[in-house]
Amino acid sequence: SHPPVGMEAVRETVVAGGRHETITLQAETSTPRARTLSASFVRECTPLGELPPARRQRKKNEGKARARALLRLDPVKHGQYREAERARKSGAAQRAASGELKARGSRKRPWDEGAVPVDAGMPSPPWKQQARQRVMADLQALEQREEERVAHGQLSRERRTALAPGARCGSCSTCVLLIRFGGTRTQHTGKCETALLSLGQ
Incomplete structure (x- = not known):
């Protein structure tokens, strides 16, 4: 008898109560008739x-x-x-x-200021350096956006407090609609939300 060649495993998963797997092994013989042999068994336990x-x-x-x-x-x-x-x-x-046991969080980490990593002499791989640079850039962008948001809010508050009663602020929803559709200042008098707030109405 000739040994089988071309062994291949075909796996079928059957979910019934638990996961059971039927594994079918097929092989073609090298005999002149080239028969296909197959054997199957059920594996009860799936590997972790x-x-x-x-x-x-x-x-x-x-x-x-x-x-x-x-x-x-x-x-x-x-x-x-x-x-x-x-x-x-x-x-x-x-x-x-x-x-001897230190409080949690008291240990200096490499990213803390002044803390030196253990492997300071060994350079980080390029992918890690690039990832660190991307993270730092994202953090800086977030901080900059937050500063701009705070500054914009402060400027808006100052403008609202300095606004004369009945004037047009140009930033409330009424102002935006009137400016967009060509409204005049006389139409806007008494309707500006910021002006009404400044009048205390």
């Missing part, structure tokens, strides 16, 4: 790498819980586990009491 992230994390948590349950069933291992946990907790408590 092929699961979506939420399902993968849940499966890992279930595996850890199962391992802890098996550990509790074995009295020797359970005793060792309890002893290790006790030592870990007491050590953490002692370090906290002696002040």
Whole structure:
């Protein structure tokens, strides 16, 4: 008999209650008749790498819980586990009491002012430098837009307070409509929202 050549795997996913996969293996023989052989089997368990992230994390948590349950069933291992946990907790408590544990957020990060990264001597790769430059440019643009917005608001407030009663401000909705459709100042008198506000009406 000749060995099969051209092995290929065809995967079909069947969702029924749980995810079961039927994997079909096909091969063509190198005999004169060139028969196609196939075999299939059902895989009950999908590998963790092929699961979506939420399902993968849940499966890992279930595996850890199962391992802890098996550990509790074995009295020797359970005793060792309890002893290790006790030592870990007491050590953490002692370090906290002696002040070795720093408060969260007290550690200097590379992007803080004055903090030097550990690998300061090694240059960052170009893609990281470009990404950092893009982020800095975006932050500067955001800050500039915010400053312009604050300045514009301040200027508008100053104009409104300096406006004479009954005058046309040119920025309220009534002014905009009258300017767009050719309204005169006499038509606008007494209708400007800013003027009415300045009159206290």
